[in-house]
Structures are given as C-alpha cells and as structure tokens.
Amino acid sequence: MDEENTNVKAGTTGTDKTNGTSDLPKEDVATHDKKRLKEVLVDIAMSTSVHGIANIVSATKTYTRLLWLILLLLAMVGYVFQLSQIHNTFSTAQKSTTMDIRFGVQxxxxxxxxxxxxxxxxxxxxxSVAMRHSLTASDTYLRESANPAEYELEPSFLVFLENFKKHGFNAEEWDMGIHLPTDPYYVRDVQIKSEMRKxxxxxxxxxxxxxxxxxxxxxxxxxxxxxxxxxxxxxxxxxxxxxxxxxxxxxxxxxxxxxxxxxxxxxxxxxxxxxxxxxxxxxxxxxxxxxxxxxxxxxxxxxxRTSIGLNRIEIQRLTPPDGNCEYNNNYVDRYGMEYSKMACEQICQIGLTEDICGCLPTISSIDPSNIISNSRFCGEDENDFLCEVVVREAQMEGRVYCSCTNPCMxxxxxxxxxxxxxxxxxxxxxxxxxxxxxxxxxxxxxxxxxxxxxxxxxxxxxxxxxxxxxxxxxxxxxxxxxxxxxxxxxxxxDAYDVYQYLSDIGGATGLFVGASVLSLVEVVQIIVEVIKYAVNRLTKQKVVPISQEAGEVSLSPNKCKNTDIDIDRD
Missing domain, CATH: 2.60.470.10 (Acid-sensing ion channels like domains)
Structure with missing residues (x-):
C-alpha cells in the first residue's frame, strides 16, 4: 500500500501537462515540437499574401516546387535591386525649385x-609716404616694378610653404610666378589697400x-x-x-x-x-x-543722372539634411553683420592668412582686426604680400577648404x-x-x-x-x-520626399512579391513562433523530468516508507 501511494504520488508530480507530451521520451518530445512548428509555418505559408510561397508549399511535384522556388528567388533579386535604386534616389536629396509671385510692402x-x-x-x-607714392605713382612705374622675378624662395619663405601642409596642400609644387599680379592697376589697388589698413x-x-x-x-x-x-x-x-x-x-x-x-x-x-x-x-x-x-x-x-530700378527676388533654400544652406544667426553677435556666403569666405580667408602667414590680410574687404585681434597686418615682412596672395588663390581654387554655403533665406x-x-x-x-x-x-x-x-x-x-x-x-x-x-x-x-519614397517601395514590393503592409504581421507571426520553439527547446534541455526520478525511487523497496513520508510532507 505504501509502495502504491509512493508510485502514484511520484507519478503525479512528474506529469507534463503541456502539449500532451507527459508520457513521451525526451527525443519524442523534440520531434513533436518540430512537427508542431512545421505545421504552424505551413499554415502561415498557405495563407500568406506574399506571392509564390503557397505554390512552393502546396506543390506535389518536385519540378513544380523547384520552378516556383526559382521564380520567387528571381523576384526577390529584382525586388532588392529596385529597392537599392529607390534608396539611392532618395539619399541623393534631389531638389527642385518652385517660383511664385507675391505681393506686399517692400x-x-x-x-x-x-x-x-x-x-x-x-x-x-x-x-604716409607710402600712401602718397601709391596714389601718385605713374602707371609706367608700376608696370615696371610689378615683376614676379623679384620674389625668390628665400629661407624665410620656406616657413610659409610648410604651414600650408597642415591644411592638406603642398604649396612647394605650385608655380608661384603665375599667381603674382603684374597688372599695374591691380598692384596700385593692393598698395592702397595695404596703406589704408594702417x-x-x-x-x-x-x-x-x-x-x-x-x-x-x-x-x-x-x-x-x-x-x-x-x-x-x-x-x-x-x-x-x-x-x-x-x-x-x-x-x-x-x-x-x-x-x-x-x-x-x-x-x-x-x-x-x-x-x-x-x-x-x-x-x-x-x-x-x-x-x-x-x-x-x-x-x-x-x-x-542715374536711375536704378529694382526688382526683389526672395530665395528660400532647404535646410540640412535635405539641403546644405546655413542660417548662422550668431554672425550678427560675433561679427556685426548678417551671414552671407561672401562674408563667410572672407572671414575664412582672414583665418587662413593669419594661420599660414602669421599676419592679417590687407586685400580683404572686411576689416580683419574685427575678426582676429592681437595680430599684425601683412606687409612688415617682404614675403607677406606673396603669402596672402597665394592663400587667397589657393582658397579660390579649392586647395584649402572653407565650409561656406548659401544662406537659407x-x-x-x-x-x-x-x-x-x-x-x-x-x-x-x-x-x-x-x-x-x-x-x-x-x-x-x-x-x-x-x-x-x-x-x-x-x-x-x-x-x-x-x-x-x-x-x-x-x-x-x-x-x-x-x-x-x-x-x-x-x-x-524636395524633388523626392519621404512620402514618394514609401510609395515607390510599396509599388516595388507589390510588383515583385505581392506583399503589403499587412504582410509584415505574417512576418512577425513567423518570428514569434520560431522564438517560442527555441525557448521551449532550451527549457526542456535544462529541466530533468520528475517522472524519471520517481521511477528510480520506486525501484528501492527499502526507501518506500521514507519516500512516502517525504512526499506526504511536501
């Protein structure tokens, strides 16, 4: 009687009530779970809205199933290629312009x-004497004095060249002669600017x-x-x-x-x-x-008498990330002027000249002393003029970088x-x-x-x-x-906005695989079933069934009473 109680109680404790697999061996339980997962996936495949999958599952002939599989793979290749083209078009941020006439107070x-x-x-x-000379010197004199051969690569000039390298430009490979001004009118303007800055x-x-x-x-x-x-x-x-x-x-x-x-x-x-x-x-x-x-x-x-009739054009540009314009509202506080591309380029030029030449340029329209203080104007050293001219030419040719864009408005x-x-x-x-x-x-x-x-x-x-x-x-x-x-x-x-982007993706998806937004639910369902199967498998590997322990206990008659007592206590 004690042995029967012991066996009954131990068996009850070890019963697995889930999925009806209490009496199945461990290997049979795994097979049962796989079979159940396969049935669920087949059901989803037969009812999915994605074209071709149901034909593969329901095909009775091998060649038919292979044919539909190839067609589905080809459709997926075309789908992926079309998606890449759509994304490339969207990522290039193509723009178009609209124009309309507005009225209002000007x-x-x-x-x-x-x-x-x-x-x-x-x-x-x-x-100064230099200013008087610049204003009154004849054009003939300036033409004769504007000779690039006078500038030679002296040791002090090599410092100038070395300073360019930290901005990613090797000035030693540049022909300096072609960048030096020879026009006497230009030379006079530069001389007047240099003296005016002083x-x-x-x-x-x-x-x-x-x-x-x-x-x-x-x-x-x-x-x-x-x-x-x-x-x-x-x-x-x-x-x-x-x-x-x-x-x-x-x-x-x-x-x-x-x-x-x-x-x-x-x-x-x-x-x-x-x-x-x-x-x-x-x-x-x-x-x-x-x-x-x-x-x-x-x-x-x-x-x-000069009459100037004006017409205003208001330009509004796209802001980042769709465009590359700049607001820079802090320009008024920092420099006392509204942001413009020209102002940005000249302020950048002032900074580059000060960094490379060690002086403030005299050929910029903006007063550099309002941008950078505690620095001398170029002109004290014989190579200053050449240095600031080369900096400006390098900037104009894009050899030194200045991140200046158009204003947004x-x-x-x-x-x-x-x-x-x-x-x-x-x-x-x-x-x-x-x-x-x-x-x-x-x-x-x-x-x-x-x-x-x-x-x-x-x-x-x-x-x-x-x-x-x-x-x-x-x-x-x-x-x-x-x-x-x-x-x-x-x-x-935006010539290609996010709504057009999503619309084209939907069109490509419908064209190649016949899917829709609701097809995503089916994908989620498949993922959930796979996760559930993996969790169940992992759980069953870690837990040892109690029925096996109970079976081992029932084989020992000497411990039946003790086992019965232990179970009753539990």
Missing part, C-alpha cells in the same frame, strides 16, 4: 556708396570725402532727409563709404518719386591723379544688415540701370550752385575754387566759362526705387 534694401577717390588732394600730406578710423574720416560735404540733397518717398540717415563705414580701397539706414524705410508704391533720391557733390577738384583716373562713385545695393562688399559687388556710377535685387548727361550748364549755375551756397562752409569752398562768390553765380549773367569749369562732371543725381511692389519667391523643395 522693405528698402541697403544702399552703400563711396567716392572713387579715397584721399582728398588737400589732405594728401597728412598720409590708418585709423578718425584719420580716414579726416582725409577722405565727408558726407556733410558731398550730400547736397536727400529725399525718400518724397520726404526730405539728411546725412543722419546714413551710417559711415570704411573701405580699404575707397576710404569713407556711407550706408543707408533702412530699418524703417518701406516702399508701398513703385516708381522713382517713391524711392531714394540723392544729389552728390563728387568734389572732383580734390581728386588725386593718376590713382583716380575717372570721376564717379562706387555703389552697391545689398540686403539690409549685410556687409556691403563694395569692391566685389559694386557698380561704377559716373557724373550725371536670401534677397537678391536685379537692377535696371539708365543714365544721361546731367545737369545742363544753366541748371548748374542757377540751381546746383545756389544749393551748395546754402551752407556757409560750402559757400566759402566755392570762393576758394572758382574765385567767385555765390552772389556772382546767382546775380551775374556774364560769368566766364572758367568759373563753372571746376564743377563740370562733378555731380551725381541718383535715384533708386522699386519698379514693382510684387516680388518673386523662389523656394527649394
């Missing part, structure tokens, strides 16, 4: 002008043309304005320049009467020859807040320029000169230049031609206005 652009003559003749003696702001203002002297008339939108509407800036080639403050200036009506109107006295009697070989001014129209690159983007405006102004002779002599005598004489200092200047008083010009009709000759080709009437209040908006858009 913010007036920045307008910067400079006199083509940087230093007044009356203030020439206040400048002058402080107060000296530039004192020796250059002042806006209080050259601005005779100012009006915007039909309202009189004065010199307070302009901010002075310095150009290392043209000296004093002046930028229109446009924070509150808007245009609601097109046409020249509703734009900016200026009458400027060029003070041609103060021009230094031969550096200033022609009369006029340098003018650049740019985005408000951006740096006016007068030398790079400016146009020459000669004496007379940019305004571009197209210009329609027309001009004619202005003023006629009668208008000059009876209108322009009296306008000059309204100011006491200017009236005295008329006497000093012509020898005649303002009353003589107003009252006398018998003035000789010599009295008017100093004022010939001396005045500019400038009109800047919008030709229309509408503007073009050009926007970059």
């Amino acid at each position: 913010d007036f652009p920045g307008v910067t002008f400079c006199n083509l003559n940087p230093i007044k003749k009356s203030a020439l003696e206040e400048t 002058m402080n702001r107060s000296m530039i203002e004192r020796t250059g043309h002042n806006i209080e002297d050259i601005l005779l008339h100012c009006a915007f939108n039909g309202i009189i304005c004065n010199s307070s509407l302009f901010t002075p800036i310095s150009s290392n080639r043209y000296g004093n320049c002046y930028t229109l403050k446009t924070e509150e200036l808007v245009t609601t009506v097109p046409g020249s009467p509703y734009g900016l109107s200026l009458i400027l006295d060029l003070e041609t009697y103060e021009y230094v020859s031969p550096s200033s070989s022609g009369n006029g001014m340098k003018l650049v129209i740019h985005e408000p807040g951006s740096y006016p690159f007068v030398e790079e983007h400016g146009v020459n405006v000669g004496p007379g 940019e305004n571009v102004y197209t210009k329609t320029i027309s001009s004619h002779s202005w003023p006629r002599q009668e208008y000059l005598i009876h209108q322009i000169i009296p306008l000059i004489c309204e100011d006491t200092e200017r009236a005295q200047k008329v006497i000093n230049i012509t020898g005649y008083t303002c009353d003589d010009f107003v009252l006398r009709d018998d003035l000789p031609e010599e009295a008017v000759r100093p004022f010939e080709d001396n005045f500019v009437k400038l009109e800047v206005y919008f030709e229309d209040v509408n503007y073009e908006h050009i926007e970059e858009v």
